[in-house]
Amino acid sequence: MSEWKRYTITAALPYANGPVHIGHLAGCYLPADIYVRYLRARRRDVVFICGSDEHGVPITITARREGVTPQQVVDKYHRIMGDAFAEFGISFSIYSRTSSQTHKETAQGFFKKLYDEGKFIEQETEQYYDEEVKQFLADRYIQGTCPVCGNENAYGDQCENCGSSLSPTDLIHPHSMLSGSKPVLKKTKNWFLPLDKLQPQIAGYLEQHKDWKINVYGQCKSWLESGDGLQPRSMTRDLDWGVPVPVPGAEGKVLYVWFDAPIGYISATKDLLPHTWETYWKDKDTRLIHFIGKDNIVFHCIIFPAMLMDHGEFILADNVPANEFLNLEGQKLSTSRNWAVWLHEYLEEFKDKQDELRYVLTSIAPETKDSEFTWKDYQTRVNSELVGIFGNLVNRVLVLTDKYFDNQVPEARECGELKTFTTDQKNKITDALENFRFREGLSELINLARHGNQLLSEKEPWKTIKDNREYTGATLYDCLQIIANLAILCEPFLPFTSKKIFDMLNLDPASLSWEDAGRQDLLKPGHKLGQAALLYQKIEEEQIEKQVEKLHSQSPQTPKGGLNTKTMENKEPSSDTAPGSALKPLSPEIVFDDFARIDLRAGTILSAEKVEKADKLLKLTVDLGFEVRTIVSGIAEHFKPEDLIGIQVSVVANLAPRKLRGIESKGMILLAEDTVGRLHFVSPKDLTENGSIIK
RNA sequence: GGCGGGGUAGCUCAGCUGGUUAGAGCGCAGCACUCAUAAUGCUGAGGUCGGGGAUUCGAGCUCCCCCCCCGCUACCA
Known part of the structure; x- marks a missing residue:
């Protein structure tokens, strides 16, 4: 379990084409942050890497639609996302971005090495080129008359009228959908990663990781075994937004966004640790773990490992604990339909309630199947578990201690039974976290708090104080030790709460680590406690009613039968990209x-x-x-x-x-x-x- | 249609390689307590484990067929 010398933890790079919502948080950033905080509490050597993914076609479309540059688009969302993460306490070692200079150099260097070693298949094809906007056109951006059925609005890859698969050169009277002008054929080269040849190695890699979550392993198996197996995949694109392809004859080309994005993990690490980054990516004793949502499985479990294998110097992910999707009030989250709870909005409307959302999202995280967030459930969980059990325990113990013992830890002896219980809970939480079962860990944490409440009802210090001060002191002593343990054990899940408890106990968080949890002498007799304050407020009915209303009023009605929308952004231009991102540009004039x-x-x-x-x-x-x-x-x-x-x-x-x-x-x-x-x-x-x- | 994942108490979900009375939280009912944000603690009711068939001394967990949900893929506007 602990033979690893250090950890490189990555969280999926969010696509800088929109803000971040609770689905992203629950599926990826929260579990990653909990895991990292846990590792740090165990004093492990860990880097936590993330950043904005800023390339790809959809960003250029957004830019064109809004009349700004792609850089302006990504600057805007990079800031919004970075701020939201920071405020939620997502403790990245660095939050970088793929438009950075370091990234450009890193991605280019990576590509260049594969290129120099002849790892790519080079393929020259004739592609349409728009001379007005001076760029090659993706198949989808060319329209023309279908040679099969005569439909005049056929696309370059396919006629939507008759269903024929086409190549752009089949079209009669082709025109660019960007400018409307007639494109000209130009030769262009692209570089393909021969995934088919790498398939045996990838399959072997997968075989070594049968311990991966069933949804992840099954998904990969499905990719490897279905149809004709893996196909070569082009790692370059004719586009003007992205990392320029660093080889001769590749002017006007950029790296495929899915080639450059995962390399972003590496470049971010370089930015963080210019001199020692390599140990985190190349040393066999480093454990690499990718936290992602299920839409990213193929890229992190197949394509990126294939790239790394081909490159040769890097370690491969030891685990990819991908989550499923979070639904909201019975429907899939959807950026385009504005069916989401946006983090930056939550932060404004629920001031200082980061831990409340962290708690709820962790307790319903879609670890094994899609799960459901409702505001009613949010209210119930906060009110009954955080306020009623956790916050209440801390408050009543501190109030009693203040009242009966002048806010000082009473004199008492260690209670063996309690020590066993606390240690058991610690072990359960540890085991859950080691195995990426965050929901379970959190629930065991609450059980520890619950035990404190049980202790109080059983021993009734408010009664015993009348005739047995010593016994009362022992009870409160035990409860105080539970609270101190909670402060340590809740930190990965509820970092803001943890800090507040440490303050109330007048303890220095830095003086205690995970290893100290389980002890019954964290607070010494006579220790003066700090100022007590309520940890959480109840969520009122009106607050959640307002949220549900807002959700419905800001989202268009769902049509019968549901929508085929993607939960996360699709970075490839295609016919079924999330609808509504833009109205299509006008087709060229006809007579x-x-x-x-x-x-x-x-x-x-x-x-x-x-x-x-x-x-x-x-x-x-x-x-x-x-x-x-x-x-x-x-x-x-x-x-x-x-x-x-x-x-x-x-x-x-x-x-x-x-x-x-x-x-x-x-x-x-x-x-x-x-x-x-x-x-x-x-x-x-x-x-x-x-x-x-x-x- | 193909592939992968899932269908377990009213709700949200656990259930390891098949083994005695299927679990938790919430909700609900009753009781106890009053230190605490009318918070807490105890007790209880509640499930033909999607449907059907098979293997087995024995299946929620294995096999076959079917239905439903999610994702990928195919067909495709």
């Missing part, structure tokens, strides 16, 4: 004749049924007046089939037929997609004769 080619008709849905073996498809029959057609539409996640019957819709009637899962679809139904991803039929306002021309 009237282009429009006139489209024959739109009114039609009524006669029947609707789910398509077998497809989650999103509905098979519809639509009456167009002159004929009844079958149309397959990808809207199954938004509407129930029975709700559609009888609705009049607008149909693209002259679209080339297309087979979808074996069913011939003749036409397309028009829908408007709003900024949160909901679909709305575009229909004639009043019922119209089927087949009517729409123009």
Whole structure:
């Protein structure tokens, strides 16, 4: 358990495209902080690394939308996130950022070494280039006419009308979605990490870590064994925001954000320890642990280790205790729908209640499965556990001691039974923390406080003081020792509380370590105690009602069937990126004749049924007046089939037929997609004769 | 559809390699106490462990089938 000489603990680099919410805290930063604080309490050598992840396409989109530079975007969120972490007591050794100079050098050096050793597969392809904005275009940023079905708004990777997989060069009349101009083909090189070749090594690595959490291990297995196994992955991108690729012929290219982000852990360590950072990353006696959310498992358990293996000098993670996701009031957290409790807002509205949130989030942390945060539960846990059991014990003992013993620790002998109990609790908490079971550890902490309350009701010092001062003193002595133990043992979970208790006991936190917990002589007889104060206030009904109201009023209504939103930001541009991040830029101008080619008709849905073996498809029959057609539409996640019957819709009637899962679809139904991803039929306002021309 | 994770008391969750009466906290009911932020302590009621089948002397825990939730992936607007 303790053969490790030092620890390098990382917490996922939060993406600097928005603030941090309770899901991030519960899933990653809190468990990491608790673990680190515990290690420090045991006087272990530990660095705790984090920072903002500031590259990638979504940040450039945010910047463009807000009319500022990407650097301004990341500066803003880097500050907001860093401040929120600091105020919550997340005790990073350093909170760095990937736009730093150190990071640039480190990431480039890393890439360069792999490059020099021929570890990459170099592939030259012809890619479209936008001469107006002077950059290569990701496939998704090119639109044009689909060669298969004639849809004029097909994307460079795929036609969303007919479903054909495309490459940008297949498109007829391609145009850039950034400027609208006609892109030109230019040769470009990209460098791929051959994960397929590294697969045996990665599998071997995984085999050595069967002790990982079941959700983590299973997820990795699934990646390795499903389909064709791992595929080569490009580690560079044609983009102007990121770390420039440091090799000849790579002008205008940056490192793939998932290549540079984990290296951010290393560069941050360099910033922290310019001379000794290497021991924390290269010495076999260093234990590397990544705290992350479940969306990051593949990057931390497969891709990053693969990069490190290939590089050769670095140690690999010994554990990756990833958590599942936290839900809020019955729904998934969603940045785009503003369904979240933001840390910087909580801090303003619940002044000095950091430990309250830390407590609640730790006790419901999604360690083995998704879990649920509700404000009602927050209130209950704070009021009954923190106020009622923990805070109350401390208060009543200190008040009694002050009243009966002039605020001095009474004379008494050590109680063997209590010592055993306290030591047991300490061991249980220690064992839980060593194994990343933070909820359990916290619950055992409360049990220790509970024991103090039991002791008081059993021995009733307020009665015994009348005729047995010595016995009363012994009782309070025991309770005071429990409180001193609580001060030590609660520090990883509730650092602000711990400090307050130490103050009240007039003890120096630095003089005691984890090893001292369990002792029954932490406070010596005659020791003068400090000023007692309440540790926590009750949470009133109105406070949580206000929060629930705020949540609902600031978030758009959830559509029927739920939304397919991502809980955390998706850093790759793709069709299913969290909806609502932006309205799409306007497509290039067309002439009237282009429009006139489209024959739109009114039609009524006669029947609707789910398509077998497809989650999103509905098979519809639509009456167009002159004929009844079958149309397959990808809207199954938004509407129930029975709700559609009888609705009049607008149909693209002259679209080339297309087979979808074996069913011939003749036409397309028009829908408007709003900024949160909901679909709305575009229909004639009043019922119209089927087949009517729409123009 | 494929893969991974999960479905245990009203609620939130524990349950190790299968073994006697399935656990905790909250909530609920009753009792005790009054030092304490009307806080605390004790006692109790509450579960066909998603459904069905199989293996076993014995299964919440193993195997097969099905249903539901989460994630990835596929199909796809």
